[in-house]
Amino acid sequence: MEQSQPDCCGGAAAVLNLQPNSSISVAYHPLFGPHDDLILLELDEKLLPDVLHHRVSFRGQPDEDAVLCTRSKTYAVKFVGTSNSVFLIPPSDPSGLHENEQDGDKVQRDNKAAASVIKVAPGSMELVEVAPRLDKLKMLLSENPYKFDEVFEMDELNEMVDCNTSLYRWDDLIDKVQASDDELRAALKSLSALEIDGYWRLVDEDYMDGLLNMLLHNSVLNEWSLDALHEDEVVGVLHSDGFPCKIASHCLQVYGSEVEGGSRGRVWRLDERRVCMHFARGILRGGKIKMESFMGEWARKAPEGMQVNFDMLEGEVLTEKLGIQTWVYSYSVSSLPSSPAERFSLLFQERPKWEWKDLQPYIRFIFSLALPSVLCAVPFAFSCKSKGGFYFSCDCFSRDLRVPGLTSDGLLLKYTRRTQPTLDADPVFSAR
Amino acid sequence: MQIRVKCSCGEGKCPEWAIVELQGVVEVQPDFQDRLQNLQIGLLCRPSSQENYTFTVGYHELTGSKVPLKKPLLVLKKIKHSNAEEDSATVNLSRVEMEVIGIIRHRILFKIRPKALISSKLLLVLLSF
Numbered sequence: 427m428e429q430s431q432p433d434c435c436g437g438a439a440a441v442l443n444l445q446p447n448s449s450i451s452v453a454y455h456p457l458f459g460p461h462d463d464l465i466l467l468e469l470d471e472k473l474l475p476d477v478l479h480h481r482v483s484f485r486g487q488p489d490e491d492a493v494l495c496t497r498s499k500t501y502a503v504k505f506v507g508t509s510n511s512v513f514l515i516p517p518s519d520p521s522g523l524h525e526n527e528q529d530g531d532k533v534q535r536d537n538k539a540a541a542s543v544i545k546v547a548p549g550s551m552e553l554v555e556v557a558p559r560l561d562k563l564k565m566l567l568s569e570n571p572y573k574f575d576e577v578f579e580m581d582e583l584n585e586m587v588d589c590n591t592s593l594y595r596w597d598d599l600i601d602k603v604q605a606s607d608d609e610l611r612a613a614l615k616s617l618s619a620l621e622i623d624g625y626w627r628l629v630d631e632d633y634m635d636g637l638l639n640m641l642l643h644n645s646v647l648n649e650w651s652l653d654a655l656h657e658d659e660v661v662g663v664l665h666s667d668g669f670p671c672k673i674a675s676h677c678l679q680v681y682g683s684e685v686e687g688g689s690r691g692r693v694w695r696l697d698e699r700r701v702c703m704h705f706a707r708g709i710l711r712g713g714k715i716k717m718e719s720f721m722g723e724w725a726r727k728a729p730e731g732m733q734v735n736f737d738m739l740e741g742e743v744l745t746e747k748l749g750i751q752t753w754v755y756s757y758s759v760s761s762l763p764s765s766p767a768e769r770f771s772l773l774f775q776e777r778p779k780w781e782w783k784d785l786q787p788y789i790r791f792i793f794s795l796a797l798p799s800v801l802c803a804v805p806f807a808f809s810c811k812s813k814g815g816f817y818f819s820c821d822c823f824s825r826d827l828r829v830p831g832l833t834s835d836g837l838l839l840k841y842t843r844r845t846q847p848t849l850d851a852d853p854v855f856s857a858r
Numbered sequence: 859m860q861i862r863v864k865c866s867c868g869e870g871k872c873p874e875w876a877i878v879e880l881q882g883v884v885e886v887q888p889d890f891q892d893r894l895q896n897l898q899i900g901l902l903c904r905p906s907s908q909e910n911y912t913f914t915v916g917y918h919e920l921t922g923s924k925v926p927l928k929k930p931l932l933v934l935k936k937i938k939h940s941n942a943e944e945d946s947a948t949v950n951l952s953r954v955e956m957e958v959i960g961i962i963r964h965r966i967l968f969k970i971r972p973k974a975l976i977s978s979k980l981l982l983v984l985l986s987f
Contacts, residue, residue, distance in 0.1 A: 438876035441902065442924075442964055444911075449903040452878060452913070454894040463936040466962070468929050477863055477932065477958060478872075484861040484956065494863075511883055513899070514933075515876040516960065541876070543899065550931055601859050 437518030441541045452513070455542035464514070466550035468506075473553075485604050493556065495606040500558045507549035515541050558605030560613045561764055566594055566602060567619055571630040572673070593625040620676045629673060631707075637677045638704060640667055642729045652731060655682065657692040698732045706739055710756035717745065717752040741787035744776075759788050770841040774857040785855055789834065863934070865958040872958060875933055877965035878902065880913065880920055902966070911966050917975050922968030933960035 440450050469477065476482050476496045484503070486492045494501045570592035594602070603610060619626050644663050645652060657675055664674035681701050682694035705727040709720060724734045741759040745752050757776065762769045773780065773788055838844070842855040867873065890897055900915035909924040939953040 438874055438960075441876040441878065441966065442874065444902065444904045446904055446907040449901050451898055452900055452902050453896055453898040456895050458894050465934045465936065465956075467932045467934055469932055470929055474930065478865050478867070480862065480864060482863045484863070485859075487859065510879050510881050512965075513878040513880075515878065516933075517873040517875065540898075541878075541902070543878070547877075 437541055438515045439517060441515055451540045452515075453540050453542055455516075455544045458542075458544060461545040464545060464547075466514075466547055468550050468552045470553070485600070487602065490559075490604065493559070493604045494553055495604075498606050498608040500556055500604065500606050500609060501553035502556045504552050504554060505549055506552050508547075512547040512549075513543040514545050514547050516544050557764060558603075558609040558613070559764075560603065560605055560609070563599065563603045563605070563610070563613055564617060566592075566599070567617065567626060567628045571628040572622060572633065573630040574633055574636070593627075595624055596621075596626065599626060618676075618680045620672070622672065629676070633673075634677065634680070635704070635708060637664070637669055637673065638681060638701070640664060640669070641674075641677060641681075646730075652696045652729065654685065655694045655696065656690055657694060658690065660694075696729075696732075699738045702728050702732055702734045702738055703742065706734070706742065707756065710743065710754070714753050714755040717754050720754050741790075744784065762788060766837050766841060770857070778856055780855045781852055782855070783852070789837070859954075861954050861956055863956045863958065867958060872932075872961040875960040875962045877931075877962055878913065878968075879965050880922070880968040881971075884915060911968075913966075913968055914975070915972070918972035919975050920968035920972045921970050922966060924964055924966050926964050927962065931962040932958050933962065935959045 441452075444450055473482070473496065482494055482496050484492045485495050492503045494503055599610060599614075600607070605613065614626060617628060619628050621627075641660065641664060642652075644650070644660070644667075645655070648659075648663065650656075650660070655678065657678060660678065661671050661674040664677075665671050669677075678694040681704070682696045685693050685695045702724070706720075706724055709715065709723050709727070721734070721736070728734050742756065743754050744757040745754050747753075762772055769789070773785070777784075838855070841858055843858045844853050844855055846853045865872070884899060886894060886897070900913050903912045903914070904910070905912060911922050911924065913920040913922065934956045937955045937957055939955065
């Protein structure tokens with residue numbers, strides 16, 4: 427272009443800065459057309475820095491509704507149409523627009539007193555914050571958990587890696603799961619997944635059971651205190667028993683919490699609740715069992731020094747009375763879907779009527795969106811009874827439903843009918 | 859899959875686009891239906907120092923004002939990167955990116971029924987009789 431007029435002399439700036447007592451011609455742009463590749467996205471001012479610094483992306487498979495993810499949050503993307511004529515006027519020299527332009531068009535574009543409409547926008551995309559869609563994550567990871575035989579059959583593993591079946595790297599998960607990076611990381615943690623050779627894996631329940639028992643066995647042999655397990659020592663011994671170092675230290679993270687260590691590396695204390703819960707799950711995998719037998723067997727299996735307590739199993743088991751006997755069976759909140767509608771539907775299939783104290787652990791909600799998302803609950807949904815039990819951690823953060831914009835009262839109102847026979851009776855919830 | 863949103867405008871320097879919005883549809887005379895390019899839609903005037911505007915389209919005059927958007931709109935452009943050596947069978951594997959090419963913070967909105975210029979002139983003529 428031979429003349430280099432400043433950009434303010436045409437296009438959007440001319441419209442936005444139109445001086446009093448003056449006028450400008452609005453015309454169709456030389457490149458006017460449907461321009462389906464131009465999309466308007468309505469965005470909260472506070473998300474702008476994320477966009478400008480390349481921290482957002484659209485995620486989803488072609489058959490899913492797209493979401494927009496920042497580092498820490500997930501937003502559903504909704505198209506909102508308009509019946510108005512929305513004339514879109516680019517700056518006079520819109521970078522990226524005129525790549526296909528022919529020479530003849532330039533003459534027209536330099537018409538100073540005109541603003542050119544490049545397209546009529548049919549509407550715009552709007553964002554609504556949503557809970558991350560993590561149901562799929564557990565399903566994907568459950569396809570191929572890490573098992574005993576894998577340790578010995580490294581050849582087979584390599585084969586598997588070659589054809590890349592059911593093994594997922596971080597980037598594969600980002601491609602397949604609709605969640606922000608932070609939310610995905612938190613979900614992997616709450617599922618007790620670990621990265622082995624670059625692939626995110628769950629560890630098979632039997633494997634974790636063998637590993638934990640070996641750890642407890644060794645603690646007796648070597649007179650370790652369960653309140654102060656030195657990681658180097660424990661991992662060394664478990665390694666000599668045939669467990670890979672990485673998975674041995676994973677075991678400490680899953681069943682323990684780190685305590686202030688001395689000079690000899692990291693120190694862990696086994697968590698009573700998590701260890702006891704592990705053994706309870708093992709017993710209940712055999713099916714429904716009488717309460718007394720269950721409590722007896724559970725107390726026997728728990729390691730010395732740990733006290734079992736039925737309250738530990740909140741959100742893990744349900745009881746029912748048959749005659750004078752109370753039976754207990756496994757009903758884990760982690761096996762329920764994350765969408766409120768699906769979750770309530772399954773709950774009412776299980777029981778038409780729920781007392782509040784029974785229902786509460788299964789519909790705990792976190793609605794404080796101000797919390798950093800790593801702390802926020804990670805809802806999950808899936809049911810993966812197919813391939814036998816896998817190990818899932820159950821720290822208290824991981825079990826809650828998170829529904830941005832809805833309080834727990836709101837959800838109860840929406841999905842349940844509350845009845846209270848008398849004023850002092852406990853309310854009972856049934857399906858709406 | 860993941861579609862990254864890129865922005866090459868640099869720190870807070872996204873070029874500002876404008877919206878002129880009016881109710882209903884502007885119909886183009888059949889003769890011009892196929893050659894809209896460069897065709898004038900109307901004349902936008904700012905008669906005073908206030909943010910009030912008129913937009914004259916054919917025989918109609920619209921009155922409106924400049925309003926800031928509650929939330930800004932980003933103008934995204936979809937960009938497909940397809941490698942030249944790839945054949946058409948792998949075309950759906952080509953990488954897609956969204957590039958921010960502009961931002962919109964204001965629109966000039968005409969939401970009142972247009973005044974017909976002709977009929978008001980006629981009316982004047984009639985009244986003067």
